[in-house]
Amino acid sequence: MPLNLNREPDLPPQLKWKCAHEPKLLGWTIRARNYNTFVANCMFAFMAVATTGGAYTVYLHPIPGAEHITQLAISVGFYMLITLTTSSMTHQRMNSAYRFTKSGIEYCEWKEFPQWALTFLKWMTGITAIIFIFMATIDITFLIGALVGPGGMGLMYLTMANSKNHRDLHTQYHHYAYKWKEITQLAIATNREIVDLKYSVTQKGDNYKTNWNLNIYCKSNQKENVAAFIKIHLSPDVPFIRAKINVPLSTDY
Template identity: 30%
Template sequence: MWFIQPKQDYIPEIPWKHGDEPAVMVWQVRARNYNTFISNIFLIPIVCLAIGVGYVMSLMAETLVFSLLAWGGMILFGLLLGMSMTHQTTIIVYRFTETLAEEYSWKPQEAAAAAFLKWSAIILLPIVGVLILMDPSLVIAGIGPLGMGLMAWMMGTQQAKQNKSQHKEVKWTEAEEIVAWRKRNLIGLRFTDIHEDGIETFFYSTIYCQPHNFDENIQYLRKALPKVPYHERELKVFSNYAL
């Protein structure tokens, strides 16, 4: 999920393939490395469905309080469930040497799910406790938050990366164009790929930056590649466009 992510420093534990070469730039970033417009559109029907189901559930409640809780809870659940499917982010770690750029990336879904369950239990337990004091017959409602807390404990709360991380590298000094998309703090380096049949195709390697190091990275690349054209415009983002 985009709103619950590990916040530890992964750079020292990455098994860099070119770690023996001095680094000129190193950073990590959380990014939605795909077309965000399409995923935002997919979220709308999920939320609408949750609103409809929540309304039906509210009609079955006997009191106004439980009606509002059922409707609001269903909307919140649908929103969080939908965002967990459409708004996933990827942790990306970059390391640039004087000639090569390496990228390690992975989706920390398990750690995010554990954190979500833990904080859901922390928030819901006091609410359920108040409801139980009002009506002791609702003690069974405490099973939900306790179950969430137990699942979070079993999954572990250590924010660790998944074993299956993707590694990519490129000779960034051979870039033929530098493109900056300020809206998403994204840099694109264009390269030409010559196939065995002699046909040439070009592609962009995308580099996601932190807001505070975006301009710094652009300045470094432009200074290192003074003859390479530089443009500022929107980039088409697909997961396979990554560095």
């Protein structure tokens, strides 16, 4: 079954809409990077450069008796292993679903363990292992490359598949619901596809107001229409601004 990484995520059974009995006025699902992407991209770029340098260093210090192509294969395997590990940390995406009704805004956010990553690692490990074993019939030193490349990916696969702590780290389910009257500010982000809301609510069991932000992640060129839709449901005295938004952000712009 081919992987479809661009397919919109379905709401998981662990999450239910509070106002499911009300007609949906607007809604969508999206995968988004819910963090400061500039910092994450800089981290990935730095690690990519460092990994390239490390792979080149490995290439310049050959294993005694290893052929040129063997050393090259080991360097490439090292680079792929570190790059895949880094990208899995800096380019994670959170699933989000939004549902607007007459009562207000509902927002579900979840992250499930990426089964596609296991499938990718399993196939990549198997394919590269077969290649190295075949090449080892020509030059036995390719078995060393098999330990560094496919061996490292296989170890990563076993860790991801069998570690409960690792799976729990990549699994989250959250549901939020806000009434229109609880929204105190509407903002359109000038630097990302985000509509940001400030809200003020009294949490269950509290006797004070909680003031915070809600980032609504939009599809390309959707945020203007989303903001316009939200604005007509808010009180006329609610501020409507445009601002650069950093994620995660504080309660101040």
